[in-house]
Amino acid sequence: MTLLASFSHPVADAQHAFRRILKAMSEPGVMVSLPSLPAWGRTSVAATAVLMTLVDRETPLWIDERFHDEALLNNLRFHTGAPVTDRTDAPFALLHAKSVVDIASFSPGDNVSPEKSSTLIIDVAGLSGGLTLRLRGPGLMETRAIAPQLPESVLKFLRKRAHTFPQGIDLIFTCGENMMALPRTTNVEVC
Numbered sequence: 001m002t003l004l005a006s007f008s009h010p011v012a013d014a015q016h017a018f019r020r021i022l023k024a025m026s027e028p029g030v031m032v033s034l035p036s037l038p039a040w041g042r043t044s045v046a047a048t049a050v051l052m053t054l055v056d057r058e059t060p061l062w063i064d065e066r067f068h069d070e071a072l073l074n075n076l077r078f079h080t081g082a083p084v085t086d087r088t089d090a091p092f093a094l095l096h097a098k099s100v101v102d103i104a105s106f107s108p109g110d111n112v113s114p115e116k117s118s119t120l121i122i123d124v125a126g127l128s129g130g131l132t133l134r135l136r137g138p139g140l141m142e143t144r145a146i147a148p149q150l151p152e153s154v155l156k157f158l159r160k161r162a163h164t165f166p167q168g169i170d171l172i173f174t175c176g177e178n179m180m181a182l183p184r185t186t187n188v189e190v191c
Helices: 010-026 045-054 070-079 152-160
Strands: 061-063 092-096 119-123 133-136 144-146 170-175 178-182 187-190
Touching (some): 010 045, 010 170, 010 178, 045 119, 045 170, 045 178, 061 070, 152 187
Parallel strands (some): 092 119
Antiparallel strands (some): 133 144, 133 187, 170 178
16 A cells, blocks of 8 residues: 655645635636645645545545546545546546546536535646637636637537526636636637
8 A cells, every 4th residue: 555645734734725715616617736746556746735635534536547546545535535427417537538437427416405516626637728618607707718728528518508506516627737727617719
């Protein structure tokens, strides 16, 4: 069993990471850097930092088969205690950019309990250099254009987005030490 270090300064780094994630969620499309720590398994440093910050023993995590290895599972269990599940109604899911899983299969919550939706952490090849997305909505004073390198399955989901607020799935894109987010409240136009 190989256990990797967590944040260098656990309390301060976790607080810093939480504030950076909150900034990304409240300002859709803004790229933020997260505190550095050793990546678990085949995940990026940013995905590892998001997991260290957001999941715990009360938040089950669905893991894509491309990430499902002993290094990730052992560190996840040791550092967070988060239970791993195969249910797509989990509060959090870790996906690889080349995942074959349909994003729409995850929980959008419902009108009575929108907080029961899933937040997807998708490790992508890059947060720039992809197809342009135009963002509008809460947290944006004007239209913002971003171009993360998203797989076709994510673009298809963004084009259709069958659920209306308060229902929906929040998306976090990670690459290297950086992340950006598209909360369910963001209107996305795929160009």
